[in-house]
Amino acid sequence: MKVTKEQSAENRASLIRTASRLFKTYGIDGVGVADISKEAGLTHGALYAQFSSKDVLAAEALAHGLQQSTAKMRAVVKEREATLDDYLDSLLSKKHRDSIASGCPIAASGSEVARKDKAVSRSFAGGVEGYAGAFEATLGPAATTERERALAITAAVIGAIVVARGVAKADPELSEEVITAARRVLGELGGSNPRIRRRTTLTKGATN
Amino acid sequence: MKVTKEQSAENRASLIRTASRLFKTYGIDGVGVADISKEAGLTHGALYAQFSSKDVLAAEALAHGLQQSTAKMRAVVKEREATLDDYLDSLLSKKHRDSIASGCPIAASGSEVARKDKAVSRSFAGGVEGYAGAFEATLGPAATTERERALAITAAVIGAIVVARGVAKADPELSEEVITAARRVLGELGGSNPRIRRRTTLTKGATN
DNA sequence: TGTACATCAGTGAACGCGCGTTCACTGATGTAC
DNA sequence: TGTACATCAGTGAACGCGCGTTCACTGATGTAC
Numbered sequence: 483m484k485v486t487k488e489q490s491a492e493n494r495a496s497l498i499r500t501a502s503r504l505f506k507t508y509g510i511d512g513v514g515v516a517d518i519s520k521e522a523g524l525t526h527g528a529l530y531a532q533f534s535s536k537d538v539l540a541a542e543a544l545a546h547g548l549q550q551s552t553a554k555m556r557a558v559v560k561e562r563e564a565t566l567d568d569y570l571d572s573l574l575s576k577k578h579r580d581s582i583a584s585g586c587p588i589a590a591s592g593s594e595v596a597r598k599d600k601a602v603s604r605s606f607a608g609g610v611e612g613y614a615g616a617f618e619a620t621l622g623p624a625a626t627t628e629r630e631r632a633l634a635i636t637a638a639v640i641g642a643i644v645v646a647r648g649v650a651k652a653d654p655e656l657s658e659e660v661i662t663a664a665r666r667v668l669g670e671l672g673g674s675n676p677r678i679r680r681r682t683t684l685t686k687g688a689t690n
Numbered sequence: 691m692k693v694t695k696e697q698s699a700e701n702r703a704s705l706i707r708t709a710s711r712l713f714k715t716y717g718i719d720g721v722g723v724a725d726i727s728k729e730a731g732l733t734h735g736a737l738y739a740q741f742s743s744k745d746v747l748a749a750e751a752l753a754h755g756l757q758q759s760t761a762k763m764r765a766v767v768k769e770r771e772a773t774l775d776d777y778l779d780s781l782l783s784k785k786h787r788d789s790i791a792s793g794c795p796i797a798a799s800g801s802e803v804a805r806k807d808k809a810v811s812r813s814f815a816g817g818v819e820g821y822a823g824a825f826e827a828t829l830g831p832a833a834t835t836e837r838e839r840a841l842a843i844t845a846a847v848i849g850a851i852v853v854a855r856g857v858a859k860a861d862p863e864l865s866e867e868v869i870t871a872a873r874r875v876l877g878e879l880g881g882s883n884p885r886i887r888r889r890t891t892l893t894k895g896a897t898n
Numbered sequence: 899t900g901t902a903c904a905t906c907a908g909t910g911a912a913c914g915c916g917c918g919t920t921c922a923c924t925g926a927t928g929t930a931c
Numbered sequence: 932t933g934t935a936c937a938t939c940a941g942t943g944a945a946c947g948c949g950c951g952t953t954c955a956c957t958g959a960t961g962t963a964c
Contacts, residue, residue: 484926484940493940509805511719514917526918528941536918582804588856593801596790596855597717603859610857610864626875633868634846634875641849642842647804648796649818651811656818660841667834667842671875692907692959701907722950734951736908744951 494532496522501543502550506590507583510540510598541601547587548609555616566620566635566672573639574665576658579646589643610636624673631671638668702740704730709751710758714798715791718748718806749809755795756817763824774828774843774880781847782873784866787854797851818844832881839879846876 485493500522504513515536519526533539558568572578578585588595588609595606610633618632626634642664650657693701708730712721723744727734741747766776780786786793796803796817803814818841826840834842850872858865 484924484928484938486927486940490940509719509802511717512805515919516916525942527921527943530919531940588853589801591801592849592852592856593797593799594717596852596858597720600859603857603861607857607861607864610853610868625878626871629867630871631875633871634850637850637853637868637872638842638846639849640853641800641845641847644800644804644852645796645818645845645848648800649811649815650804651808653811653815656815659837660818660845663834663838663841664845667839667879670833692905692957692961694907694960698907723952724949733909735910735954738952739907 490532493522493524493528497524497529497532497539498542498546501539502547502587503583505540505543506547506585506587510591510594515539537599538601540598541605544587544591544595544602545605545608547590548605548612551586552609552612552616555613564616564620566617567669569617569620570639570665570668574642574661574668576661579643579650579657579661582647586640586643589640589647592640592644613639620672622673624671628673631673635668635671638664698740701730701732701736705732705737705740705747706750706754709747710755710795711791713748713751714755714793714795718799718802723747745807746809748806749813752795752799752803752810753813753816755798756813756820759794760817760820760824763821772824772828774825775877777825777828778847778873778876782850782869782876784869787851787858787865787869790855794848794851797848797855800848800852821847828880830881832879836881839881843876843879846872 497518501513501518504518504521507513515526515529518539519529529539533542555569555572556564558564558572573586582590588606595602613636614629614632617635618628621628621631624631642660646657646660649660705726709721709726712726712729715721723734723737726747727737737747741750763777763780764772766772766780781794790798796814803810821844822837822840825843826836829836829839832839850868854865854868857868
């Protein structure tokens, strides 16, 4: 049952996509290789023909999810440059909190990833740098450096989503409060950047 | 083999303490009831005599760990009132990053907890309120309310530890950078509180 | 205080189950001539 | 272009293993009299 190179590559991509979605939804330890293969329309044997172990697939799935997430961030606006507010609006939202399957994989599996191997950690670090780089480009001068604020914002956004999801079942009000609070406080960290200032002061209530 | 009420209560407490430590270290899904019972010096049957399921034990272990963590926070200083800097120094440190077994359970298992039941979520929410309350008491007036900053700081601290642990294997420098950056940026969120200002300006370099 | 006995915390064998991984096999692909 | 055949992606049965949970049993505790 050999398939064409193209089909094989597509199967591989399908396994990664499916794994990314399921790992985020149920946790890496919460999904079996059988579930992943089945939902990708293959058998687990095919999965092992493509990946040497579940952990190797996990590292690839994490990298894929992060790539997807940072791409989504950069695509928030076309034409004009993105602002910190653009990024925060999309990341710190009830929508992001509730779409775990398509959302940020660090927020979905962050504390699990800390226990996986170096390959997984490498994917993770790449994602963190991706986020921080995107944030940094939107920041202006302030008491702390742009790099410092970018890293702090990255950590804070992830923490806010983790916390908002964790408390959601027991205390939905607190969950929303965490998102809103993080949104407002982090929005203040822009610094004296014309792009930020324009959006939060000049265009407030403007038609365009 | 019935034991005294006191012994039974002690066994229960031992199971909770052991579970809290092991769950934080290996993840909730990463530890079996056999491991927990064995390390507490009992059999898994005894565990089921005390808790109706592993998830019920998980909720109790989480609550225990959070209680321990917030107690530790409030005990950072005796006599004088704690400042934001006191809390941040102890929470945003390499020591906390590397002591997962005795550290904050939200940072250790945050993203796993989001998939557990309402009892677990309730423990989680209690812990978040505990942290936020402690932070709030140290804050002064600023552009955002004390409550908002307290919640944002809570989320940011957790996110920073999760991220620092996640990238540690692949990129130790980035890991430290995240902690330091979060420490500096969050330190700026104190507001016009005399306790904060005194510590960061007046006593800088002073002997006492 | 002393005796009889119900209680129930803890034991350990056993349960079915799903896990990650291996492997002999299949048969279409794609290459060598 | 046509034929022969090596390759190898994918199949599916089988592996040992550890999981969470159940349950008949034990025997010291602690209560009723």
